[in-house]
Amino acid sequence: xTNFDPARQPPRKRRRRATWLDAVxxxxxxxxxxxxxxxxxxxxxxxxxxxxxxxxVLKTDPASGRWVPNLIVEGLxxxxxxxxxxxxxxxxxxTLMGLARTxxxxxxxxxxxxxxxxxRNIPPVVFVFVFVFFIASQIMPALGIGDWVRAASPTMQWWxxxxxxxxxxxxxxxxxxxxxxxxxGAYVTEIVRAGIQSVNKAQIEAGDSLGMSRTxxxxxxxxxxxxxxxLPPLAGQFIQLIKDSSLVSLVSIQELSFMAQDIQVxxxxxxxxxxLVAVLYFVICFGLSQLFGVLExxxxxxxx
Amino acid sequence: MSISRKLLGTLxxxxxxxxxxxxxxxxxxxxIDTIKKRGKIQVGFGxxxxxxxxxxxxxxxxxxxxxxxxxxxxxxxxxxxxxxAWDGIVPSxxxxxxxxxxxxxxxxxxxxxxxxxxxxxxQSGLGIAASKQLASGLKYxxxxxxxxxxxxxxxxxxxxxxAEEKWPKATIRQFDxxxxxxxxxxxxxxxxxxxxxxKPTFFTLxxxxxxxxxxxxxxxxxxxxxxxxxxxxxxxxxxxxxIGKNKDWLKQRHTYWFKxxxxxxxxxxx
Numbered sequence: 001x002t003n004f005d006p007a008r009q010p011p012r013k014r015r016r017r018a019t020w021l022d023a024v025x026x027x028x029x030x031x032x033x034x035x036x037x038x039x040x041x042x043x044x045x046x047x048x049x050x051x052x053x054x055x056x057v058l059k060t061d062p063a064s065g066r067w068v069p070n071l072i073v074e075g076l077x078x079x080x081x082x083x084x085x086x087x088x089x090x091x092x093x094x095t096l097m098g099l100a101r102t103x104x105x106x107x108x109x110x111x112x113x114x115x116x117x118x119x120r121n122i123p124p125v126v127f128v129f130v131f132v133f134f135i136a137s138q139i140m141p142a143l144g145i146g147d148w149v150r151a152a153s154p155t156m157q158w159w160x161x162x163x164x165x166x167x168x169x170x171x172x173x174x175x176x177x178x179x180x181x182x183x184x185g186a187y188v189t190e191i192v193r194a195g196i197q198s199v200n201k202a203q204i205e206a207g208d209s210l211g212m213s214r215t216x217x218x219x220x221x222x223x224x225x226x227x228x229x230x231l232p233p234l235a236g237q238f239i240q241l242i243k244d245s246s247l248v249s250l251v252s253i254q255e256l257s258f259m260a261q262d263i264q265v266x267x268x269x270x271x272x273x274x275x276l277v278a279v280l281y282f283v284i285c286f287g288l289s290q291l292f293g294v295l296e297x298x299x300x301x302x303x304x
Numbered sequence: 305m306s307i308s309r310k311l312l313g314t315l316x317x318x319x320x321x322x323x324x325x326x327x328x329x330x331x332x333x334x335x336i337d338t339i340k341k342r343g344k345i346q347v348g349f350g351x352x353x354x355x356x357x358x359x360x361x362x363x364x365x366x367x368x369x370x371x372x373x374x375x376x377x378x379x380x381x382x383x384x385x386x387x388x389a390w391d392g393i394v395p396s397x398x399x400x401x402x403x404x405x406x407x408x409x410x411x412x413x414x415x416x417x418x419x420x421x422x423x424x425x426x427q428s429g430l431g432i433a434a435s436k437q438l439a440s441g442l443k444y445x446x447x448x449x450x451x452x453x454x455x456x457x458x459x460x461x462x463x464x465x466x467a468e469e470k471w472p473k474a475t476i477r478q479f480d481x482x483x484x485x486x487x488x489x490x491x492x493x494x495x496x497x498x499x500x501x502x503k504p505t506f507f508t509l510x511x512x513x514x515x516x517x518x519x520x521x522x523x524x525x526x527x528x529x530x531x532x533x534x535x536x537x538x539x540x541x542x543x544x545x546x547i548g549k550n551k552d553w554l555k556q557r558h559t560y561w562f563k564x565x566x567x568x569x570x571x572x573x574x
Binding site (some may be wrong): 043044059071129132133137202249250251254262263264265266268 | 305345351357358360361362384386387388389390392395396399400401403480481482483484487490491492514524571572
């Protein structure tokens, strides 16, 4: 792997020097944004009032008088938990299914193909409803997660509540999590398949001719290269997953969007809540993009 | 070989689902017993002012919450409140996510095909609020029956149905959320909104230069009942009995939430 291929290089930081063109463009941007703000204010008849929604971010606990998280922060935590576990689960599902999709065995290929085709070709909202009402409502009681959690010891419960949220809502949380992971897993599957298939066939043959077993070829030759290729699209897919997590509010998973709607009803402050929620999603997604940027650069450094 | 194995797997899955569905159906037979044995009644509802809203501490308050709390207390069980997205509230009940909807669900023939209702425990009216900018020239009610007139309402509520029936020529736009629907009228993008009272009145009082009430009478009167999965006559009888015994209390609570603003101090909207 000594030949230099610019297409494989991650975005690198460039030296910045502002020119007069940049200044003109920046001024133009400011004008456009300013015009929109002015238009919004003149068209939209709305008395902005932020003070009613802050108590829903943090409230003072009447017992101790200290600041404690209220609905928005609780919803935000649920969204973050959904995102982290969802990325892990969708990653696992996607890797396994991606391997199955490139497998030599017809059965494995059939299973993975049906999975991807089924999920990719129905709209997300429909999928969420069908999955929750027809499939998950049968599986969840059978799993008995809620009962198991309620029977656990207090220390265990404390850990579980850190990892998965309040025990009372744990069934609800898993429902949303499984739904989201199965849905996103299909897209990850395609990314993983593309990554595996992007590895030059000659390299696999070279591995074979060295007498490596199939698993060894996969482990030492195919996957390390595939991983580097899939990092950028995978980052996009995981960011998509975080935003898609708002879909499960349709089935009453109490994450950020769901809480936001409750607060809109209670406060009647529609746009303040929208803006706040948008900012929070942006912060999470932007954070993840930055993290993947670091991972990409690190993967590139290991690329020798 | 591989195909037949896949077929077998699918069959096993279907069989499993049918089996689970069967056991779920068996549990429905005696809902009241199930609730008491569990020691917990699961109540589904949607967030709706002043039926069920969050107070400043993030707790649920409202007319429905009072009703559910008292019902649970009288049954001697714990109350498990399950806030549910309005669009999915009836499917959620049918899928067995909770025992009963106490959520201001008005009794309509279409809904009666899907679920069983108790006797009404509350009676409310649909009110109208209209945009001063667009609708002040329109004569109520016939002037609103025009393709140029736009009504807004919350999707899946009796309001949309009523607007369609009363003003068949008008354009109807449906929103997921009442607050956004009202905002459309305030912004002058729609002529009028139909929503359950007292909201149209409150909003008109809050936005006197933008909104007015073409009539102070209710457009229609609706009655609300607890909704249960079909085939629970014993539970319906049990709840009917409870509603009958608490008629006065229910009326007093209804007045408190719908006719007064005494509760407003704890609710951020005020």
